[in-house]
Amino acid sequence: MVGGDTIATSFVQFWQNNVVPNMSSIVLGTVVLVLVILVWIIKDTSRRGANTLVWAVFTVVGLGLVPLIIYFLVRDPLTIDDHMTDKLNTDVLRLERSYYAFIMDERDKKCPVCGHETKSTYRYCPACGMELRTVCPECGELLETNWKTCPHCGHRIEQREMKGDLA
Ligand SMILES: [Zn+2]
Ligand SMILES: [Zn+2]
Numbered sequence: 559m560v561g562g563d564t565i566a567t568s569f570v571q572f573w574q575n576n577v578v579p580n581m582s583s584i585v586l587g588t589v590v591l592v593l594v595i596l597v598w599i600i601k602d603t604s605r606r607g608a609n610t611l612v613w614a615v616f617t618v619v620g621l622g623l624v625p626l627i628i629y630f631l632v633r634d635p636l637t638i639d640d641h642m643t644d645k646l647n648t649d650v651l652r653l654e655r656s657y658y659a660f661i662m663d664e665r666d667k668k669c670p671v672c673g674h675e676t677k678s679t680y681r682y683c684p685a686c687g688m689e690l691r692t693v694c695p696e697c698g699e700l701l702e703t704n705w706k707t708c709p710h711c712g713h714r715i716e717q718r719e720m721k722g723d724l725a
Contacts, residue, residue: 566618592622599629606634607641 570585596617603610617625636644667676674685681691681700691700696713707714 588621592618595622595626599626602629602633605637605639607638608633 570589574585596614599613599617600610602608603613613625613629617629619625620628667678668674669676669683669686669688669690671688672683672686674683676683676690679700681693682689690703692703692715693699694701694708694710694713694715696708697711699708699710701708701715705715
């Protein structure tokens with residue numbers, strides 16, 4: 559079994575040793591061209607997440623130009639960096655949205671009696687003891703006083719249960 563490199567080398571040697579000098583410079587030019595395209599394709603395929611090995615072999619076998627043209631037609635228009643940037647932008651947007659949702663959720667949560675800051679997880683005001691929220695008689699989760707249905711278990715809240723006292 560003779561490797562591709564050996565064939566290429568003996569091919570070059572054959573031309574270098576047996577053909578007129580300007581012919582051998584044409585071959586040398588082709589080899590350089592293939593090498594330049596090869597280096598470029600290896601860089602570009604790894605930037606775009608394409609199969610570098612397949613394209614490298616194809617470039618050598620196809621003598622550079624034709625594989626290069628085919629590569630231009632089929633390559634991913636976005637580099638891995640572009641994909642990363644896209645994903646990053648989406649992540650940042652999602653983070654911003656949840657941040658604002660958190661801010662909206664946390665702001666204006668002050669005790670209506672004493673004005674002390676409270677959180678959405680508090681049932682009673684930590685300063686004055688005012689009952690800020692009730693609990694669902696079905697699942698025991700905190701409920702806003704104006705809610706008609708428990709968002710945790712779907713329990714319909716009757717008016718008499720709104721006091722928050724569990725049996
Ligand atoms: Zn209070
Ligand atoms: Zn419930």
